Amino acid sequence: SPKNRSIAGLLGKRLPTDAGKLLHDLGTVGDELGLAVYAIGGFVRDLLLGVANLDIDVTVEGDGIFFAEQFAARHGCRVRSHRTFSTAVVIFPDGAKIDVASTRLEYYESPGVLPTVERSSLRHDLYRRDFTINTLAVCLNGPSFGRLTDYFGGQQDLQERLVRVLHNLSFVEDPTRVFRAIRFEQRLGFHIAPHTENLIRSAVRMNVLNRVGGLRLLNELIQILREKEPVGAIVRMAGFGLLPFVHPSLKLLPEIRRVVEETGRVLAWFRLLYLPDACEQWQVYFLALGDRLTNDEFHDACRRLAVPGRISTKVFSHRRQALGTLDAIQRRLRRNPEVRNSEIYDWFHGLPLEMLLYLAARANREEVRRFVSQYVSRLRQVRCSLDGDGLAALGLAPSPRFRTIMDRLLVARLDGEVVNDEQERALALLLIASDGGAGVAKTHH
Numbered sequence: 129s130p131k132n133r134s135i136a137g138l139l140g141k142r143l144p145t146d147a148g149k150l151l152h153d154l155g156t157v158g159d160e161l162g163l164a165v166y167a168i169g170g171f172v173r174d175l176l177l178g179v180a181n182l183d184i185d186v187t188v189e190g191d192g193i194f195f196a197e198q199f200a201a202r203h204g205c206r207v208r209s210h211r212t213f214s215t216a217v218v219i220f221p222d223g224a225k226i227d228v229a230s231t232r233l234e235y236y237e238s239p240g241v242l243p244t245v246e247r248s249s250l251r252h253d254l255y256r257r258d259f260t261i262n263t264l265a266v267c268l269n270g271p272s273f274g275r276l277t278d279y280f281g282g283q284q285d286l287q288e289r290l291v292r293v294l295h296n297l298s299f300v301e302d303p304t305r306v307f308r309a310i311r312f313e314q315r316l317g318f319h320i321a322p323h324t325e326n327l328i329r330s331a332v333r334m335n336v337l338n339r340v341g342g343l344r345l346l347n348e349l350i351q352i353l354r355e356k357e358p359v360g361a362i363v364r365m366a367g368f369g370l371l372p373f374v375h376p377s378l379k380l381l382p383e384i385r386r387v388v389e390e391t392g393r394v395l396a397w398f399r400l401l402y403l404p405d406a407c408e409q410w411q412v413y414f415l416a417l418g419d420r421l422t423n424d425e426f427h428d429a430c431r432r433l434a435v436p437g438r439i440s441t442k443v444f445s446h447r448r449q450a451l452g453t454l455d456a457i458q459r460r461l462r463r464n465p466e467v468r469n470s471e472i473y474d475w476f477h478g479l480p481l482e483m484l485l486y487l488a489a490r491a492n493r494e495e496v497r498r499f500v501s502q503y504v505s506r507l508r509q510v511r512c513s514l515d516g517d518g519l520a521a522l523g524l525a526p527s528p529r530f531r532t533i534m535d536r537l538l539v540a541r542l543d544g545e546v547v548n549d550e551q552e553r554a555l556a557l558l559l560i561a562s563d564g565g566a567g568v569a570k571t572h573h
């Protein structure tokens with residue numbers, strides 16, 4: 129039937145050769161052990177959509193851990209298993225991983241009777257998933273390799289580009305699915321099906337999101353803000369009234385939407401610099417979203433999201449410092465638009481990259497964006513060639529003047545007063561010879 133068509137052809141055509149071979153190998157081990165083995169979930173969804181995804185999740189009808197161990201023994205892999213969940217991770221010598229699950233175990237309890245454990249069927253297992261498009265399974269066993277199992281109309285929803293839950297209590301059962309629905313909708317360019325949308329609205333009205341722990345909420349938010357283009361998902365979250373669950377005064381006001389959209393442009397610019405620094409995109413978006421929160425509200429939002437105290441204290445103080453710096457820059461520009469590099473360095477060098485990109489996105493002035501860009505792409509890499517040992521070698525006796533002179537040399541480097549090591553050395557000698565160090569340096573330029 130078309131519901132259970134074979135996609136062996138697609139598997140052969142759309143996957144790299146080694147991925148195809150791997151699927152066959154998984155099936156072969158299943159055949160040997162008499163276990164049905166399926167590739168499942170996001171991998172199948174993306175395969176049918178023609179989206180690259182080699183993140184293979186496998187479900188075994190029966191003992192998945194046993195299967196994983198047997199597969200590993202035959203293919204020189206390691207296994208990490210989690211008995212409680214009957215899941216295992218197969219780790220290949222090159223570090224690649226495959227998640228293996230068992231069709232899940234069910235615990236039935238009745239008074240006075242010990243819990244009995246039953247292995248539920250594939251269908252039962254799939255019924256617990258979030259959306260129909262994630263319930264497709266492909267059999268990997270030799271005789272039926274490539275046979276697609278579609279119990280819940282996943283293929284049709286893929287065709288109609290719909291995100292649809294399997295039953296009416298889905299969001300009550302697991303409210304984080306609200307965020308997952310938005311994430312898949314926006315990433316895939318789908319629509320949340322009308323009835324599913326109503327279920328989201330009623331879940332929001334019933335405040336089921338309040339039952340989600342802060343950490344889980346944070347994780348969902350992080351996943352959304354890590355998507356390639358998160359602005360659509362942010363707009364959608366606001367539309368469903370989800371932002372107040374992060375903080376009661378969080379709203380997508382037009383000014384905030386501007387900052388959020390500008391964040392996308394700033395991050396695109398940053399990526400084009402191809403710097404080795406890792407930048408946590410989600411943090412920049414998170415700061416943008418919280419742009420109009422007061423310091424206290426921001427702190428409160430971090431607490432609600434269960435951000436560890438050590439981290440939130442740091443973010444909080446950086447945010448305060450950053451916003452203070454922005455004010456200082458605006459005042460400084462009103463006095464005199466000429467700004468030296470060393471000033472830019474001074475403004476920004478205590479702040480993490482994410483905070484700087486946020487400042488660039490939220491600043492109303494083109495100059496501020498230019499300062500951040502100069503700092504990020506150039507100034508923060510500037511170093512003196514002389515270090516403490518170098519100064520000592522030039523005859524400076526140990527004293528607090530080391531710091532002052534080093535700072536003064538960096539300023540000279542930044543502002544182009546010295547442009548090579550020789551000039552830096554000459555300035556250093558001059559500073560060492562003089563009494564106050566910094567005082568003499570001023571007369572130098």
Ligand code: ATP
Pocket residue numbers: 168169170171183256257258259262263302304305308
């Ligand atoms: P991604 O590309 O974001 O990893 P994915 O579909 O692989 O997409 P995962 O979050 O890795 O998503 O989850 C793997 C599978 O587990 C999904 O296909 C989904 O069916 C199921 N799943 C994950 N989270 C939930 C949940 N909260 N409720 C029900 N099913 C879930």
